[in-house]
Amino acid sequence: MKRLRALLAGLLLAAGAAGAAPAPTASGYRFQIVTGDDSSLTVRIAEDLYKRLVPTFAAFRTELAQRRRLVLVAIGPVALREAAARRCDCVVIAAFTSSQVWRSVVDALPPARVKSMTAVYAEPAPDDQVRLATLLYRRPVRVAAILGPDTAFLLPSLAGQADVLQAARGDDMGDVLARVKRSEVLLALPDSAIYNPENIRNILLSTYRRKQGVIGFSADMVKVGALATTYSEIEDINAQVAEMAAGFVASGELPAPQFPRYFRTAINEGVARSLDIAVTNEARSFARARP
């Protein structure tokens, strides 16, 4: 905790920021990284993010920092809630938070406040996932996605790419999975109403028995039995956040929330063999590297 507080103090000092004293007129920007915990992961994210944000905000003179507009970068759901709850003339860029949580947070905020907030979602972009499935099967495949109440907002983005099945909280997963048995690939999305630690194994087993590959939403999920996923390293997300912040500083406009732009691919070769999928190097190297 001491380490993290020292880091945050350093960040504010280096950026010439002082959140406690808002400037009467904005003539520039300063940033603040908001964290929700002091875990090593958070510290690592914060340190990397600081390095990437400093060049953007270093052009502003320190003595003018008091009057500049504040950019809050929230790392994780807790930090997002904290940043959203602040009453300040600031914009919020949320990172390392899933789209589901983002939605749940912003749905509770006034629209005006929401306008000053944007996000880089934590989970991979469905487009990239579908593209990965195509690369794995080396042909267009029938992809199914099960959306719960909290992920129903993704329906438009999945339209045309996947057979979307909407399920309610408490539905029997066996029945739900039986309804998508004609699909070759199940696109898993982070939705606690659908996927949880108790049923994830049986979902993987059920799909495996039906010769269905599961495209997960994290590298950890691939480790426990999903066929493949695209995933973004911390640096990939931080780079995208930095780019987003730089765009905001340059234009004063916040982009819409977006899925990770930079990613790489993780494939469970054993699962692939079991599903008689010959993994190509093209699939293995499917990625979008950060500049």
Added chain:
Amino acid sequence: MKLRFWRSWSIGLRMAFITMLPVVFLFTAFVWYSWYAHRAQVAEELAERGRILARALAETSEYNVISGNLTDLRLTINGLVQSDKSIFRVDVIDASGKRAVRVTSETAQDAEPHYYEAPIRKQVVWINLFTDNGTPHVSASSDARPPTLTTEIVGAVQVRMSPSNMLAKQTRRFRIELAMAALALLASGILAWVLARSLTLPLKEAIGALRKIRGGTYRVDLPVTTGGEVGELQASIGEMSVALEQSTQDLENKVAERTRDLLASRNEALRADADKRKLIQKVNSIIEDERKTIAVEIHDELNASLIAVRLEAQSIGTLAAKAQPGPEVDEIRNKAQAITKLALDLYANGRRLVRRLRPEVLDMLGLHGAVEEMLRHYDSAGCRFAFHSDGDFSRLGNELAISAYRIVQEALSNIMKHAAATSAEVTLVLDAAHDLLRIEVEDNGHGFDPASSGEGIGIIGMRERVYALRGTIAVRSAPERGTTLTIALPLSGASAVS
């Protein structure tokens, strides 16, 4: 209590016992341990397999129990149960405790009383579901340690094992081990027998050689066939045999030499003995002859003279009777009467002397009559004598009769002098069958202790007479128990000596 039952065992048996005892102990221990180990192995393996099987089935049954797809599960378990004969029955119990699946083996015979149960747990796999749990959502692999998640039990698998198949396998192995152990035991037995024989055979040969030596065959051929102590024993016996033979030869030579000396001495003694007997016989004969001569002289000369003196004295008395009475004539008549009486006394003494010197009664009445006469002579109010006789004494030689007469005479004299007996018994038996004259004189007098009392002249004289005639004499007596004198004289003894 001391165990000594083995003391009568032979060396071979002891050797075999010593060799075999540890082997038998080892064999017994091995067989027991092997049987116990096989049984224990069956129990442990069954338990282990049962546990593993239950656990593995519990792991694999989770999906089927949760999904309700029990047909697949039954098929899977059935294949397992029918392929493994050590499984008796598998039951799958659902979360409500109801039996969802039961598969029983078609081949397993019996079930052990214990069953192995494993809970079917809903297996929870932790992944970051990007929920609103506070931590940043990262799609890349995280090094974060997954939290501990509680699992739910959705059922149980019960496996009941059958020991018969595994027991049969272990029994087969045990039999092979038993056969091998028995072979080892047999080999040990044969080895023990060979070892014992290698010891007993030389020992038997040694004992045989010693027996020959004990039987007098000192020269034995006992080759040294083995080493060690037994070999030393064989060598020692061989050396002893040679030494004994040499020693025996020396001894035999000495004995032969000594025997020759002894033979010479014996012959000399025999000759001396014969001479002594002859001498005694001769002395007795001379004494008897001299006595006879003296008796004849007394009878013929002295007694005749005394008769003449008596007659003359009687004549004097007759003449005196015819003469004028007077004191002188009375005195002459009295003197003549005194001379007559004195002559008669002397004559009587002479007669007694003659009878003692030469018992003519022996010539007249024979030994039987002479002894009878002698007893009558000795019989008195103080001691009563009885006489028994058996046999024909007429063919007795003169010398034997005289000796027997003298012996009886000496015996009766001793009774009268020393025994103070009130009765005595004399027995004469002519034992023609054994060619012996048996004399027994028994009295009821004081008796004496033969061990402490020295022999008197009378007994010594009797012994000499008996010795001269090659007879035997025995004196049995005890204080206040009387005395018995037993003499046996060979009928041919006197003539042989003479």
